[in-house]
Amino acid sequence: MVDKTYRTAxxxxxxxxxxxxxxxxxxxxxxxxxxxxxxxxxxxxxAMQKQGIVVAGFVETAPRVATVxxxxxxxxxxxxxxxxxxxxxLGIFNRDTPYDELLTIVAxxxxxxPLMPWMxxxxxxxxxxxxxxxSARSFLLEAMGRIAGVAEQLADEQSREILYRxxxxxxxxxxxxxxxxxxxxxxxxxxxxxxxxxRGITYVDCGAYDGDSYEELIxxxxxxxxxxxxxxxxxxxxxxxxxxxxxxxxxxxxxxxxAAQSYSILTFNAGQGEACSLSQDGAGTSxxxxxxxxxxxxxxxxxxxxxxxxxxxxxxxxxxxxxxxSRPTLIVSLYHNPEDLWELPELLFDFCPxxxxxxxxxxxxxxxxxxxxxxxx
Numbered sequence: 062m063v064d065k066t067y068r069t070a071x072x073x074x075x076x077x078x079x080x081x082x083x084x085x086x087x088x089x090x091x092x093x094x095x096x097x098x099x100x101x102x103x104x105x106x107x108a109m110q111k112q113g114i115v116v117a118g119f120v121e122t123a124p125r126v127a128t129v130x131x132x133x134x135x136x137x138x139x140x141x142x143x144x145x146x147x148x149x150x151l152g153i154f155n156r157d158t159p160y161d162e163l164l165t166i167v168a169x170x171x172x173x174x175p176l177m178p179w180m181x182x183x184x185x186x187x188x189x190x191x192x193x194x195x196s197a198r199s200f201l202l203e204a205m206g207r208i209a210g211v212a213e214q215l216a217d218e219q220s221r222e223i224l225y226r227x228x229x230x231x232x233x234x235x236x237x238x239x240x241x242x243x244x245x246x247x248x249x250x251x252x253x254x255x256x257x258x259x260r261g262i263t264y265v266d267c268g269a270y271d272g273d274s275y276e277e278l279i280x281x282x283x284x285x286x287x288x289x290x291x292x293x294x295x296x297x298x299x300x301x302x303x304x305x306x307x308x309x310x311x312x313x314x315x316x317x318x319x320a321a322q323s324y325s326i327l328t329f330n331a332g333q334g335e336a337c338s339l340s341q342d343g344a345g346t347s348x349x350x351x352x353x354x355x356x357x358x359x360x361x362x363x364x365x366x367x368x369x370x371x372x373x374x375x376x377x378x379x380x381x382x383x384x385x386x387s388r389p390t391l392i393v394s395l396y397h398n399p400e401d402l403w404e405l406p407e408l409l410f411d412f413c414p415x416x417x418x419x420x421x422x423x424x425x426x427x428x429x430x431x432x433x434x435x436x437x438x
Contacts, residue, residue: 067221072209075225076202079232085180089113094140095152096120096167096175098129101192102152105181106130108188109150117144119152122166137170149175154192156428159239177233191371194427196399198232207403214410216417219243223420227402227427243421248274248366248392249281252419252433256390261287262363265353265389267320267376269293271301274366275313289313290357292320294348320369321350322379352379362387371397377408384412391434395420396427409434 087093091114095102098119106116107130118133120140127134140147149172153163160177167175182189183197201208208228212221223243229235245252262284266275269291279286291306291313293299299317306313319327327350353365353376362383367373373393377384384391391409395401406418415437423429 065222066218067212067225069209069213071225072205072212072228075229075232075234076205079198079229079234080202082198082233084183085176086184087112087114087176090115092117092148093150093176094118094120094144094147095150096163097151097153098124098126098134099153099155101154101178103130104189105150105152105185106132108185111188112184117147120147120149137166141171145171147172149173150181151175151177154178154195154426156424156426159425161236161239164236179231179233191398193371194231194396194399194401196231200399201228201231201402204400204403207407211403211406211410214406214418216419220418220420223422223430224402227420227422227430230427231399239426241422242425243423245421246277247421247423247429247431249277249284250421252421252435253364253390253392254281254283256435256438257364258283260363261285263287263361264289264364264366265357265362266291266366267353268366268368268370269302269315270298270368272305272309272313274368275311276305276309278364279309279311286311290316292316292318294319294350296346316356317349319348319350319372320353320356320367320376320379321372322375323352324355325350354380354382357383362389364390364392366392368394369397373397373401373405374408377405377412381412384409388413388416388436390436391432393432393434395430395432405432 089112093109093114094117095106098121102119109116116132118135119129120135120137124134124136149167164174178195179198182195186197212224215221226235226238230238264278264286269275270293275289275291278284291302293302294317303315306315326347328347367376369376393405395405413434417435417437419433421431423431
């Protein structure tokens with residue numbers, strides 16, 4: 062990948078280029094077809110209808126139902142025959158299929174490029190709500206100076222290029238990046254292993270899900286995990302986590318709670334599998350949350366993984382003393398909020414002097430981007 066050096070001037074130029082892109086506003090009465098009838102597509106349809114836009118229906122490559130929200134669901138052949146000039150909006154927002162592949166499907170079906178999620182979010186953000194990294198392009202452009210400052214402190218050129226291309230993709234200027242994946246394995250890889258080899262380590266997993274990351278860690282022949290604290294607040298996930306740990310016969314401690322900035326009772330969107338998250342509107346299941354500094358006030362920690370669906374900054378602040386005292390290797394998800402691209406690295410630059418910082422990309426469409434913070438020897 063790396064074929065040039067990315068510096069502040071490149072990020073500034075990217076911002077200037079994106080600032081010149083036309084803004085899209087769909088007028089009331091406009092007729093739109095939505096590519097994708099999943100959760101995001103349905104939410105987008107409701108948001109459009111609320112503003113008086115006519116949603117004619119959905120299109121999918123292989124429809125599984127005939128109607129959604131009382132609207133027809135057509136395949137590409139039927140859409141081309143019945144509505145050859147259809148104006149499309151992309152109603153797919155996930156890590157499953159790269160956007161460049163989806164755009165190829167649209168083009169091969171004979172249609173103009175669809176309105177993309179970052180174009181649509183500028184108009185419909187109030188009704189769409191929190192959608193991981195998705196934001197109005199203006200929000201990203203306003204932070205371009207801070208993002209350039211983050212790039213200057215990253216440890217290798219690959220990290221700087223990934224950060225640059227993530228921004229370009231989210232601004233609609235680099236669709237090829239949708240398919241890009243780093244060569245390193247997620248989490249336990251040659252960035253994190255050197256600091257962990259040759260000694261028994263203590264591991265803390267915030268957002269342990271069903272124990273998948275812990276299983277990968279203890280399966281690594283170069284790692285000896287002497288103790289682990291696995292935090293998972295979702296009841297269904299926690300049950301699977303406990304069963305998996307028991308099957309492995311390890312001495313990990315499973316805790317049915319979330320990590321946070323301080324001890325609190327929070328509301329939580331449960332039952333969403335990997336995507337369980339803190340509630341944005343106060344509705345949901347009540348869960349206990351604790352700061353890592355409160356949970357482990359004296360214990361040295363060697364490795365901390367954070368994948369907590371948008372609460373990463375809170376958890377880092379609640380673990381500041383552990384981080385400063387123990388200097389653990391940190392694995393931090395970087396895609397749950399748009400501001401994570403700059404706020405999480407800036408936070409760790411403060412907490413972690415004499416560290417090396419890397420960014421890697423582990424799923425399409427800039428999902429599963431990860432910040433790795435590794436202490437210098």
